[in-house]
Amino acid sequence: MQHRKVAFIGAGNMSRSIISGMVKSGYPAQLITASNPSRPKLDALQQDQGINITQDNLEAVNAAEVIVLAVKPQLMEEVCRHLQQANLNGKLFVSIAAGIESARLQQMLGGDYPLVRTMPNTPSALGLGMTGLYADAQVTEADREFAGELLKQVGEIAWVDSEEMINGVTAAAGSSPAYFFLFLEAMQDEAKKMGFDNATSRLLVQQAMLGAAQMVCNNPELEISELRAQVTSKAGTTAAALNHFEENGIRELVSGAMRSAVKRAGEMAKTF
Ligand SMILES: NC(=O)C1=CN([C@@H]2O[C@H](COP(=O)(O)OP(=O)(O)OC[C@H]3O[C@@H](n4cnc5c(N)ncnc54)[C@H](O)[C@@H]3O)[C@@H](O)[C@H]2O)C=CC1
């Protein structure tokens, strides 16, 4: 891919995930700058990834052609307003913030800049990320391509045609690693109650999840429901477990959780 100078404004969990994925896949570390008010996360990033660091957002912006907006949504307005002190012309903005619409970001930045709104997730750190991207018609093909290639460095990407679909990406992929972690926590807790020690109960559930995920990835021709059916012997143990899930409304529970994420993204769009 083409390499441009990229600045991350905010060096938290998600920036760290994307930066480590980029460096792992060979993106030149000297072209990456991260900015954060406090030192410890910056120092760790510099040490681990060899990137440039600064505590001054304007310095980071001035040093870059592409600005990744990666602070918490509630801080975005203050941070963007401060960025207006730099010359932002010609820069491409990539937002990773949940629930802040492109038009609102432009308002915060005080201009009309090329801007790609994205929704990544933390497995990006391993190169196993899933990112949804949206760009309006004003974004040039070259900028679209760069943003897509950038996020492809850390996993799979999916472009969406309407901005509201980014909230759907948030529900299905941005937040969803946490759903799987919650499910695993519950399974690990139950395995411990059955007498397994912490390490063994973790191994049991994590390896089962890894194997299941690989089976889904390696068998694209099979519907996920077919993979489920292959585990489920008639009147067997899996059937007993799955019946319990179905009888207790697992599907409604999951759809309600995802709709809650979308709803919250909509509320955030009105709040920040
Ligand atoms: N954590 C996740 O799984 C995902 C997060 N996101 C989005 O990524 C953004 C960042 O989230 P996280 O990395 O989880 O949060 P975080 O809290 O780990 O990182 C935010 C960072 O911004 C820094 N910061 C605070 N004020 C600042 C300022 N004035 N200038 C520069 N940096 C400042 C904080 O010190 C912190 O290191 C959010 O907008 C969130 O919606 C998107 C997808 C997934």
Ligand SMILES: O=C(O)[C@@H]1CCC=N1
């Ligand atoms: O919880 C959040 O709001 C962010 C967006 C997706 C994952 N974390």
